[in-house]
Amino acid sequence: xxxxxxxxxxxxxxxxxxxxxxxxxxxxxxxxxxxxxxxxxxxxxxxxxxxxxxxxxxxxxxxxxxxxxxxxxxxxxxxxxxxxxxxxxxxxxxxxxxxxxxxxxxxxx
Amino acid sequence: xxxxxxxxxxxxxxxxxxxxxxxxxxxxxxxxxxxxxxxxxxxxxxxxxxxxxxxxxxxxxxxxxxxxxxxxxxxxxxxxxxxxxxxxxxxxxxxxxxxxxxxxxxxxxxxxxxxx
Numbered sequence: 001x002x003x004x005x006x007x008x009x010x011x012x013x014x015x016x017x018x019x020x021x022x023x024x025x026x027x028x029x030x031x032x033x034x035x036x037x038x039x040x041x042x043x044x045x046x047x048x049x050x051x052x053x054x055x056x057x058x059x060x061x062x063x064x065x066x067x068x069x070x071x072x073x074x075x076x077x078x079x080x081x082x083x084x085x086x087x088x089x090x091x092x093x094x095x096x097x098x099x100x101x102x103x104x105x106x107x108x109x
Numbered sequence: 110x111x112x113x114x115x116x117x118x119x120x121x122x123x124x125x126x127x128x129x130x131x132x133x134x135x136x137x138x139x140x141x142x143x144x145x146x147x148x149x150x151x152x153x154x155x156x157x158x159x160x161x162x163x164x165x166x167x168x169x170x171x172x173x174x175x176x177x178x179x180x181x182x183x184x185x186x187x188x189x190x191x192x193x194x195x196x197x198x199x200x201x202x203x204x205x206x207x208x209x210x211x212x213x214x215x216x217x218x219x220x221x222x223x224x225x
Binding site for chain 2: 004006009033035040041042043045048088090094095096097098099100101102
């Protein structure tokens with residue numbers, strides 16, 4: 001079974017700081033998704049990474065995929081409060097997604 | 110366009126009772142999935158419908174869980190009788206084609222189920 005490890009589980013960071021969330025997976029896959037969830041809201045798709053070396057950026061978030069290392073990173077630049085949420089990485093295999101445990105991010109003033 | 114909608118948002122029931130969760134997928138999406146997140150762990154696959162047919166129910170934990178999708182539109186997930194370990198957040202997702210086909214699934218907001 002595909003295993004997806006995400007760390008850290010909890011992240012408290014100050015506004016303006018940078019940080020990286022890591023997502024490792026155990027089986028070859030050339031695609032990976034990042035989702036964000038605000039409390040009580042839907043899982044919102046952030047990035048779809050479709051190939052080795054893919055890098056995507058949206059505002060203060062940048063995601064990358066290294067399929068050889070089976071690693072994806074979500075980098076946060078100059079964090080602001082409205083980035084506080086839970087972030088999940090997910091690897092598709094067959095007809096389902098395999099999710100990481102999620103990273104609960106809190107950005108404090 | 111409406112997204113994936115789930116009802117109720119929250120449900121608190123006593124052990125032994127029955128609860129039915131509902132999911133309305135995005136219109137036109139043949140694929141519907143149920144997932145569950147228990148106690149802050151990873152979100153895990155429960156089952157997959159293609160239209161009204163169960164394509165894969167390998168993630169269903171036991172026979173207390175029954176999922177249906179009559180007419181290939183909305184789906185229900187019934188837990189009967191509920192046990193304490195069934196507590197968690199149940200997510201529904203829909204997609205036009207499989208994730209393998211380089212598209213993505215759209216998720217609902219989840220139903221938080223608490224069994225006391």
